[in-house]
Amino acid sequence: MKRKEMKPSRCITVATALLSLVALKAYIEWTVEEAERVPTPHGGHGVPTTAQPSKEDLPAFTLQRFNASLHQLRQSIPRTNAYWNEKQHQIFQDLDDGLVNTSWNDCSAGPEAASRVAKISDFSSYPELYRNFLLYDECRNFSLLINQAGKCSGTKNRTFLLLAIKSLPGNFAARQAVRDTWGREGEPGGLPVRTVFLLGTAQGRLGPRLQNLVEYESRSYGDILMWDFEDTFFNLTLKDFLFLSWTAEYCRDVRYVLKGDDDVFINTPKVLEYLGSLDANKMLYMGQVMANASPFRVRRSKYYVPESYYVGPYPSYAGGGGYIFSGPLVHWLHLISRHIAFYPIDDVYTGLCFQALGILPEAHPGFLTFDIAEKDRSDPCVHSRLLLVHRRSPQQTFQLWKQITDPSLSC
Ligand SMILES: *[C@@H]1O[C@H](CO)[C@@H](O)[C@H](O)[C@H]1NC(C)=O
Ligand SMILES: *[C@@H]1O[C@H](CO)[C@@H](O)[C@H](O)[C@H]1NC(C)=O
Numbered sequence: 001m002k003r004k005e006m007k008p009s010r011c012i013t014v015a016t017a018l019l020s021l022v023a024l025k026a027y028i029e030w031t032v033e034e035a036e037r038v039p040t041p042h043g044g045h046g047v048p049t050t051a052q053p054s055k056e057d058l059p060a061f062t063l064q065r066f067n068a069s070l071h072q073l074r075q076s077i078p079r080t081n082a083y084w085n086e087k088q089h090q091i092f093q094d095l096d097d098g099l100v101n102t103s104w105n106d107c108s109a110g111p112e113a114a115s116r117v118a119k120i121s122d123f124s125s126y127p128e129l130y131r132n133f134l135l136y137d138e139c140r141n142f143s144l145l146i147n148q149a150g151k152c153s154g155t156k157n158r159t160f161l162l163l164a165i166k167s168l169p170g171n172f173a174a175r176q177a178v179r180d181t182w183g184r185e186g187e188p189g190g191l192p193v194r195t196v197f198l199l200g201t202a203q204g205r206l207g208p209r210l211q212n213l214v215e216y217e218s219r220s221y222g223d224i225l226m227w228d229f230e231d232t233f234f235n236l237t238l239k240d241f242l243f244l245s246w247t248a249e250y251c252r253d254v255r256y257v258l259k260g261d262d263d264v265f266i267n268t269p270k271v272l273e274y275l276g277s278l279d280a281n282k283m284l285y286m287g288q289v290m291a292n293a294s295p296f297r298v299r300r301s302k303y304y305v306p307e308s309y310y311v312g313p314y315p316s317y318a319g320g321g322g323y324i325f326s327g328p329l330v331h332w333l334h335l336i337s338r339h340i341a342f343y344p345i346d347d348v349y350t351g352l353c354f355q356a357l358g359i360l361p362e363a364h365p366g367f368l369t370f371d372i373a374e375k376d377r378s379d380p381c382v383h384s385r386l387l388l389v390h391r392r393s394p395q396q397t398f399q400l401w402k403q404i405t406d407p408s409l410s411c
């Protein structure tokens with residue numbers, strides 16, 4: 001971003017905004033009834049400390065193996081004239097023909113995009129945001145505005161768990177709650193845990209002001225990744241794609257990645273305990289599994305998919321509220337995602353990429369992305385047994401974290 005000389009009035013605006021941010025943090029803490037500091041996380045939970053495997057210990061994914069799983073994915077996509085189906089079959093055809101250099105940098109929303117979408121006979125009746133998604137669905141080359149290049153380096157042991165949290169520029173309170181509770185960085189039991197928040201840019205009138213605040217926040221906490229695209233629902237797949245490419249470059253040795261929303265509550269000690277108990281060679285893709293799902297045809301829904309866009313079942317996928325996968329898969333996911341056409345629903349897209357690698361999601365009952373019974377929603381004992389639940393406010397997050405990490409909690 002170009003930085004111009006700030007006019008005095010702009011300085012005042014920014015200063016006011018910064019004060020608001022500080023006040024917001026104080027407010028969240030104050031509304032947590034007790035002003036006392038949240039205790040150090042992970043204390044005394046006896047996280048198993050298994051030896052770290054070297055890269056050679058991990059199963060070798062060969063191109064041959066991709067060939068089989070790609071073939072299977074290909075078979076599962078009905079050959080109809082729906083837009084996405086045709087587009088993906090064309091990509092498979094290109095792979096057959098040895099055209100492996102897919103470039104995705106048509107960002108003009110110009111004549112080329114117009115001629116692509118002209119194949120959809122009822123395109124003009126698509127919801128506006130959908131039309132916008134389609135005009136940009138071959139544009140993936142966005143640059144980082146805020147990076148954390150050293151996020152995964154500087155520790156003796158390789159990063160064990162990277163918490164990658166999808167957030168929005170304006171969600172300051174949610175991010176503060178996460179970094180002060182379950183998302184706190186540290187090395188419990190010698191296992192480095194690192195956190196990044198994934199952001200695009202803020203839209204609208206307040207955009208520039210939020211940008212200044214987020215830059216300030218990034219300088220304070222060093223946990224913001226921001227790309228130069230508008231942070232909208234239909235750009236979440238783009239966010240996934242860019243995150244994979246970031247991780248492949250800056251955090252390629254990570255053991256596990258937990259991708260989630262900023263309004264989930266994660267029982268990090270329990271997640272670490274669980275991951276520590278696994279066979280390090282096992283390739284994990286785990287969460288709350290959506291099986292036998294298919295496109296939602298109700299136009300008013302956020303998840304609406306027109307029939308002229310996609311026909312067919314969805315692959316089994318882990319709900320986007322929060323799921324975990326093995327770090328060594330990042331490299332392959334990043335590679336394969338170049339050959340999977342963007343899909344407007346990000347967790348379905350991710351499921352397609354895993355399927356292309358031949359990896360099926362595994363269900364774990366501790367992932368509750370649709371929340372739990374009303375009566376249990378503030379019960380620390382219930383939360384101390386689960387791994388992840390959606391959704392909790394920043395205040396609830398502080399409260400629950402304090403309770404579940406209290407050594408005197410008896411359930
Ligand atoms: C890939 O898989 C297809 C279908 O199983 C097969 O026909 C083809 O020969 C395979 N290609 C390679 C290079 O193994
Ligand atoms: C793909 O791109 C790379 C690097 O730009 C190049 O070396 C290679 O020849 C290209 N392959 C094809 C099939 O075009």
Ligand SMILES: *[C@@H]1O[C@H](CO)[C@@H](O)[C@H](O)[C@H]1NC(C)=O
Nearest residue numbers: 104105106107139141142143
């Ligand atoms: C992506 O690359 C294309 C072609 O080089 C360029 O025209 C476009 O502006 C780029 N888009 C972004 C968002 O960087």
Ligand SMILES: *[C@@H]1O[C@H](CO)[C@@H](O)[C@H](O)[C@H]1NC(C)=O
Nearest residue numbers: 049050051156157187190191
């Ligand atoms: C690295 O992890 C091992 C156990 O896995 C632990 O014993 C050791 O203290 C850790 N090293 C550092 C520098 O934290």
Ligand SMILES: *[C@@H]1O[C@H](CO)[C@@H](O)[C@H](O)[C@H]1NC(C)=O
Nearest residue numbers: 132133136229230232234235
């Ligand atoms: C995604 O971001 C790009 C770049 O900011 C923007 O042009 C496009 O409209 C966004 N797409 C959607 C569907 O919001």
